[in-house]
Amino acid sequence: MSVYTPLSHSQLAHVLDSYGYRLLDFQAASHGIENSTFLIEAQDRHQHPAPLVLTIFETLDHDALAPYLVLLAHLAEQGLPVPAPLTDHHGQDQITVAGKPAVLMPRLAGEHDFVVDLDRCRQVGALLARLHQCDTGALLALPDERQRLETLATQLNQLPDDHREGARALLSDWQARPAGTTLIHGDLFRDNLLWQQGRISALLDFYNACLDYPEYDLAVTLNDWCVDSNDKPVAAREQALLEGYREHGGQLDDSLLLEALAVAALRFWLSRLAGPVSEHSEGQGSKDPEEFARIFQWRIEALAK
Numbered sequence: 001m002s003v004y005t006p007l008s009h010s011q012l013a014h015v016l017d018s019y020g021y022r023l024l025d026f027q028a029a030s031h032g033i034e035n036s037t038f039l040i041e042a043q044d045r046h047q048h049p050a051p052l053v054l055t056i057f058e059t060l061d062h063d064a065l066a067p068y069l070v071l072l073a074h075l076a077e078q079g080l081p082v083p084a085p086l087t088d089h090h091g092q093d094q095i096t097v098a099g100k101p102a103v104l105m106p107r108l109a110g111e112h113d114f115v116v117d118l119d120r121c122r123q124v125g126a127l128l129a130r131l132h133q134c135d136t137g138a139l140l141a142l143p144d145e146r147q148r149l150e151t152l153a154t155q156l157n158q159l160p161d162d163h164r165e166g167a168r169a170l171l172s173d174w175q176a177r178p179a180g181t182t183l184i185h186g187d188l189f190r191d192n193l194l195w196q197q198g199r200i201s202a203l204l205d206f207y208n209a210c211l212d213y214p215e216y217d218l219a220v221t222l223n224d225w226c227v228d229s230n231d232k233p234v235a236a237r238e239q240a241l242l243e244g245y246r247e248h249g250g251q252l253d254d255s256l257l258l259e260a261l262a263v264a265a266l267r268f269w270l271s272r273l274a275g276p277v278s279e280h281s282e283g284q285g286s287k288d289p290e291e292f293a294r295i296f297q298w299r300i301e302a303l304a305k
Contacts, residue, residue, distance in 0.1 A: 004035075021043065021052065022042060022043045039051075039052075051107035056102045064143070074139060078135075080203065083105040083106055112190075125243065126245065131183060131184075179211065179212050182217075183211060187208040214252055218241075269295075
């Protein structure tokens with residue numbers, strides 16, 4: 001990930017000491033754009049290897065972060081491949097690093113692997129079905145995706161003239177719809193999964209999670225996993241992902257999914273136009289808005305048919 005808050009070896013060693021770990025080595029993660037994330041090699045108090053991840057949050061404050069940490073612990077308890085936050089010597093699951101909220105988690109097994117095939121699409125669909133069926137009764141209130149979309153609507157004037165009014169009408173229609181009540185990830189791009197021996201080993205980055213329609217979560221996912229190198233939708237991949245979803249108990253409304261695909265493409269087009277969290281970062285920074293401009297074009301044309 002991009003690093004907006006760099007840390008020295010001694011700073012990170014001090015952080016780990018409060019959890020009972022000894023720092024051996026670390027590096028900045030190479031994927032993602034919103035927070036500062038460090039991959040850590042450490043030893044526990046018994047000198048056993050302890051791979052860890054420290055995330056420093058660049059926009060969320062401590063109160064805003066709390067519901068996500070409750071969610072991660074809840075999902076890990078239910079057997080999903082999700083890292084639960086560790087607690088320090090004071091029993092706290094979040095700390096302050098360089099004046100910002102931070103969380104230390106175990107680094108789950110597996111590696112990023114951006115290869116896409118039909119089997120992997122089915123696995124992703126099956127995982128989303130499991131997530132969407134999770135009980136949300138014990139969770140703290142999560143942010144509303146509609147609020148994020150309302151904020152992003154300020155970027156509509158940056159769109160080309162031939163898309164601006166259509167995008168505004170699409171977003172207005174979607175926002176007028178009551179929010180759904182299903183737990184969704186909201187950001188299941190390829191860089192938010194780890195793989196081990198061809199199987200999903202970890203689902204990461206729940207900081208866009210909220211309650212909304214499962215079709216919206218599927219749309220976000222399909223727009224990343226099921227497009228080709230020219231950002232054109234690939235029907236066979238879409239079919240495989242949706243088959244995996246349905247086979248594991250997922251239910252969806254096809255007409256709502258068609259609209260959600262256009263809304264999700266617009267959402268990430270607008271967020272990329274909004275730019276990175278900070279102009280001063282190490283690593284990846286913001287991503288190309290034109291990728292989602294092309295995906296939006298395909299999706300809005302399909303919706304108009």
